[in-house]
Amino acid sequence: MISPPPDVAVQVRDLRKSYTVHEKDPGLMGSVRSFFNRRSHEVEAVKGVSFDLAPGEVVGFLGPNGAGKTTTLKMLSGLLHPTGGTARVAGFEPRKRETPFLKQITLVMGQKQQLIWDLPALDSFLVNQAIYEIPEAQYQATMREFTEVLGLEGILKKQVRKLSLGERMKCELAAALLHRPRVLFLDEPTIGLDVNMQESVRAFVRDYNQRFEATVILTSHYMADVTALARRILVIDAGQLVFDGDLASLAEQSSGGKRVRLQLRQPISLADLSRYGNDARIDGLSAELSVPRSEVSARAARLLADLDVADLTVEDPPIEAVMAELFGAGREKAAESVTGSVAASVA
Amino acid sequence: MTPFLRKFRILFSTQFALMTEYRAEIVIWMLSGTLSLIMMLVWMGQAAAAPGGQIRGFSASDFASYFLATWFVGQLLVVWVAWELDFEVRQGTLSPKLLRPLDPMWGHYSGHVAEKIVRFPIMLVLVSLFAWLAGARFSLDWRVYAAVLGLVVLGFTVRFLWEYSLGLLAFWTESSTSFQEVVWLVYAALGGLFAPLAFYPQWVQNIAVWTPFPYMLGLPANLIAGKATLEQAGQGALVLVGWLAVFILVRLMVWRVGLKKYGAVGA
């Protein structure tokens, strides 16, 4: 068995997973027909994904619903067995789920809780302490830290069912990280939380990452999670890795180029503004438009020359727009995985 | 203390706290398992109507003793793990448990044991009340109760393991709990829930002695009712140990194969 060099925390090579699913026509007749004669077909959820993560690295894992994010995380944590390719996490083969491996990882899945519903969260922590064989001193120290960073004071002795969603998620995170895992798989850790709560979860993950040099893979619907925590982004679409790089170069990927914002002294018509770039918008004397990356200075000069401009700024497009465009493009073949607005499904 | 015992102790005390939260539900579950009591009442009626007031040497009071004892033992043998597993596999809540470095079975096992301890005092009160109402008489020899405890621990563990194996069928089918109900019927029939085993046709008795059922339910009940000897208890315990070995292997096999299946398809 070849173990990866010590500077690789997660190594994924050509990872694949396919499922058999059954399909039915809508309505009662469709149900009756499918009851007797079930049609099924093979779906490739993950089609050969490869990447390496260094220890201590935090990556954002993005893609529309059904792109294969959760499937990949489940394979990396050992819950699902790959149908092809290899994965090594912290030097182990995940599918074997050996005890030393399990003690080094954690998987947080949005609403699937491991806390005992009718007991205070503290009881669940004690169970995890025993199961992960955490020494008492370490347990106390970790609890002190977590209580402080997450603000758990006063909620640990309440029954879990009586906690608010946000309080529950905090306890969930604490329970999942009590054994100080080296590799964290966080699947939608902030889903359904209010803005303050999202911020404190982010702060906690950042703090944990720095303190323990832990490797973190994070999926989220909220771009803010990703931009706040991850420097590196992996984008998966229709089971394939379509981007691997830092946030800035993801923005460069977008053909839309940069976004120019204008503060005007004189109103202008949309038709006139549209001659200078794409996707123009006007709101009173504020206006904005996109220009190709290579022509930013030329177009800006023309705008300044032609119009009565009070102020002009050039910025990278918001990441949401980049994602929308990215998935808008290579979309034709995988139309079934798009639901609702693309921007909303960035994750 | 070994690490394993330490883990089990913590699991147990947590589960015990959880079960005391559910004490009202436990009482309701206890009262819903009435088959022994119904059979007791019918047999008592039959004995009272029979010439000489006896059927096969059992008077109304004997029936009361036997069936109350089966009710008591049956309560200690209650296992619901198949339902839990079915639920956990369907809801996907088994997944987080698989990522912990401990076989999830121990969580379920400690939960069952904790529930029994919460159940026990309530049972004692109810069984005393019923015994007084129905005129049952129980053995007063303490060795009998030691033997009953041994048989019940063995029998409960055997049943837990077979129910666990049935529950794991949830990896393959949505009907695992129905299999469980059919197996329960065999357990109830051959265990002696409908009548003492001696009341069954000879050929049924011949089959029953090869199964674990009479030794985990009927035998302890007969001991309590004063209708079986300690020697029979010893023999019964040996049979149960044999079945225990069988079901440990079966459970392990189904678990391994099931995990492979779960890993292939997911939840």
Next chain:
Amino acid sequence: MTRYFRLIRIFTGATISAQLEYRANFLGAVLASLGEVGVALLGIAVLFGQPGTVSVGGYSFHQALLVVGFFMLTEGFISVFVQPNMSKIAEAVRTGSMDFTLLKPIDAQFNVSTRNLNVLRLTDILIGLGLIVYAASFLTVTPGGVVAAAVMYLSALVIVYCIWLALSTTAFWFVKTQNMSELFSGVFGAGRFPVTAFPVPVRAFLTFVVPIAFITTVPAQALTGGLSPLLALASPLVAAVLFVGSRLFWKKAVGSYTSASS
């Protein structure tokens, strides 16, 4: 009124569609039915299997079998129509979705009672009917007896529904206790046997406190012409009283629920 029939049709279509999705459950339902009928048949088989036993509680084997038939039929009625709906009441109160039910412009009790069906357990009903026909073929049955039995059994169904509704309604106060109806199932198990098979105090309990006698024994007596006029009158009366009572109880529960939640 026609609006309510139309609603029943729509609810039924939806629930059947949902169930056909899980065809493996069909096997499960058949196994569960077999288990249920197995318990009932084994019970009387062992009793009648004793040498010299020709009757239980004054019932011959085929008369007792008739009672088992009505028991299975009722078991089926509960599994198909009652339990799938009533078990959802506690859940709806716990998750708060009861709020939506109460906001719908149709009668809430009607809504919670007719939303779901477990068609897969129709096998219980078929087994029950089969047992009744089989047992009746060994007995003398008059057309008048059939009519009387039908009326008695209709009352029985109302009684069963009302008891379940009342027990499930307690969920409005005891949110955590979701298995109250198990209490009824426990007592209802006695309906496998003719009520006369039990000692006198128990018989009184099963007639006056929890009226199990009216559910299985009385229809069986009516079919074979052995029903006393008093019981024949009492059965519909009990059903009517329970119907009004459980309706009032439901109203009271809903009232206290809506005034309690903010």
